[in-house]
Amino acid sequence: MPAATNNLRIGFVRIFLILTIQVLVIKNIKLPWNDDGYGLFLFFPAAIIFLPSQLSRPLTILIAFFVGLLVDIFYDSPGVCAGSLVIMAYVRPIAFDLIEPRLGVKLGQESAGYNFGFISLLTYSSILLLIFCFFYFSFEYFTLYYIVDILIKTVYSFFLSIILITLYIVIFRPKI
Amino acid sequence: MFNVIQFILRFGTFFLFLALEIISIFLIVNYNKAQQEIFLNSANIFSGTVNEKFNRVKNFVNQYTVADSISLENAVLYQERFNYPFLFDTLDQFKVTSLNFSVIPARVINNSVSSQHNYFTINKGADDGIYKGLGVMCRHGVVGIVKSTSKHFSLIISILNKDIKTSASIRRNGYFGSLAWEGTDPQILNLEDLPRHAEVKLGDTIQTSGYSLIFPKGILLGTVKKIMQKEGTNFYSLPCKIWADISKLDIVYVLKNNAKPELEKLETNAGSDK
Numbered sequence: 001m002p003a004a005t006n007n008l009r010i011g012f013v014r015i016f017l018i019l020t021i022q023v024l025v026i027k028n029i030k031l032p033w034n035d036d037g038y039g040l041f042l043f044f045p046a047a048i049i050f051l052p053s054q055l056s057r058p059l060t061i062l063i064a065f066f067v068g069l070l071v072d073i074f075y076d077s078p079g080v081c082a083g084s085l086v087i088m089a090y091v092r093p094i095a096f097d098l099i100e101p102r103l104g105v106k107l108g109q110e111s112a113g114y115n116f117g118f119i120s121l122l123t124y125s126s127i128l129l130l131i132f133c134f135f136y137f138s139f140e141y142f143t144l145y146y147i148v149d150i151l152i153k154t155v156y157s158f159f160l161s162i163i164l165i166t167l168y169i170v171i172f173r174p175k176i
Numbered sequence: 177m178f179n180v181i182q183f184i185l186r187f188g189t190f191f192l193f194l195a196l197e198i199i200s201i202f203l204i205v206n207y208n209k210a211q212q213e214i215f216l217n218s219a220n221i222f223s224g225t226v227n228e229k230f231n232r233v234k235n236f237v238n239q240y241t242v243a244d245s246i247s248l249e250n251a252v253l254y255q256e257r258f259n260y261p262f263l264f265d266t267l268d269q270f271k272v273t274s275l276n277f278s279v280i281p282a283r284v285i286n287n288s289v290s291s292q293h294n295y296f297t298i299n300k301g302a303d304d305g306i307y308k309g310l311g312v313m314c315r316h317g318v319v320g321i322v323k324s325t326s327k328h329f330s331l332i333i334s335i336l337n338k339d340i341k342t343s344a345s346i347r348r349n350g351y352f353g354s355l356a357w358e359g360t361d362p363q364i365l366n367l368e369d370l371p372r373h374a375e376v377k378l379g380d381t382i383q384t385s386g387y388s389l390i391f392p393k394g395i396l397l398g399t400v401k402k403i404m405q406k407e408g409t410n411f412y413s414l415p416c417k418i419w420a421d422i423s424k425l426d427i428v429y430v431l432k433n434n435a436k437p438e439l440e441k442l443e444t445n446a447g448s449d450k
Contacts, residue, residue, distance in 0.1 A: 057189045058188060058189050058192050061189065061192055061193055061196060062192070062196075065196045065199075065200070068200070072203075077204075077208060078203040078204065078206075078207035078208060079199075079200040079201065079202070079203030079204035079205075079207065079208070080200075080204055080208070082196070082199075082200045082203065083196075083197055083200030083201060083203075083204065086193060086196045086197055086200060087193075087197070090189075090193045139200075139201075139204055139211075140211075141214075142204065142208075142210070142211040142214045142215065143214050143218065
């Protein structure tokens with residue numbers, strides 16, 4: 001089996017696993033000091049963040065949309081996750097260019113996946129996760145009147161979620 | 177066609193992104209109650225604002241129509257006002273035939289104030305019943321006399337013209353003289369030939385005297401600014417500040433004295449009898 005196809009297969013299995021963990025495990029975590037719901041564990045963006053780099057940008061956006069819709073079904077928030085994941089998928093190449101400026105590798109090119117260092121992966125994930133969190137809460141509030149709340153929730157949830165993603169990077173060191 | 181396809185291929189990702197975002201927002205608005213309420217509220221505010229702005233633009237575009245209709249209404253009111261005093265005259269012992277003024281609203285389309293002999297043009301002419309010699313006023317007072325007319329336009333001699341004199345009187349006591357421009361300050365006209373025994377105070381209001389066939393009595397013109405006496409004569413020369421600003425004329429009213437032909441005939445006959 002060619003390495004590129006294998007990489008794709010791993011990518012799709014990863015989506016399935018991350019979604020399962022998100023909706024069956026993480027969704028039920030209730031932090032004792034977090035009654036107001038300011039912080040959410042948003043792990044599912046990792047499914048799109050770590051999608052194989054050989055996928056074209058339109059395909060990534062489409063996958064992000066359907067993954068978002070699936071999560072929305074479980075969170076009973078139609079469109080919120082889908083909309084924010086699509087935005088994150090759209091800006092993914094920009095974040096990718098930031099961590100890979102030297103080799104000239106672009107997303108959408110045929111490859112067997114790239115192994116990046118921990119710092120690079122964390123930087124790349126953080127940028128995308130922050131963007132995702134901001135749009136997720138913007139869609140949830142749906143008005144800029146509560147911009148302060150949106151920003152507080154974005155920062156709070158970003159720190160909670162990045163812990164999970166860091167653990168994921170440390171344990172699995174995903175290829176992109 | 178090829179260009180269209182090339183354009184779609186080039187910006188395909190962006191269009192896909194846009195389409196999916198629109199679908200997401202559609203889902204958010206339609207299936208989330210809180211967001212739906214916010215959306216509806218915002219949509220109301222937005223549509224209200226847009227409607228208000230649109231109405232402002234519409235009002236701005238319609239302002240000329242509105243101004244024209246208001247000027248027409250004003251013309252009718254002026255007409256009633258000018259003809260009103262003469263109703264009393266008919267009750268008096270004089271039994272004067274009521275002077276009958278028609279008022280025609282018009283708009284100034286060309287104007288000058290910089291020369292010694294100023295004229296302006298209005299957008300009404302012979303077709304609207306205007307002819308040479310009719311008086312022209314604005315809402316702040318007398319502004320000129322019709323010099324000539326074409327089918328649709330009329331040339332008006334401005335009161336800021338050294339060739340024109342208007343009969344004016346002191347409102348308080350009725351002493352009259354003639355109002356003329358000296359050719360310097362466009363706001364100052366001189367009331368001349370006022371007898372020296374007339375009691376004049378600074379700030380006295382001057383008005384049309386009604387002694388000419390052009391303007392009815394009582395059109396307010398301005399106030400006395402300075403009291404001077406012509407040297408070697410028994411007459412005053414009173415610089416008066418006029419209220420009409422000729423330099424920004426817009427809507428004016430042409431005054432048509434319907435009794436003028438009869439009065440002129442009478443005066444001509446009286447002249448020939450002497």
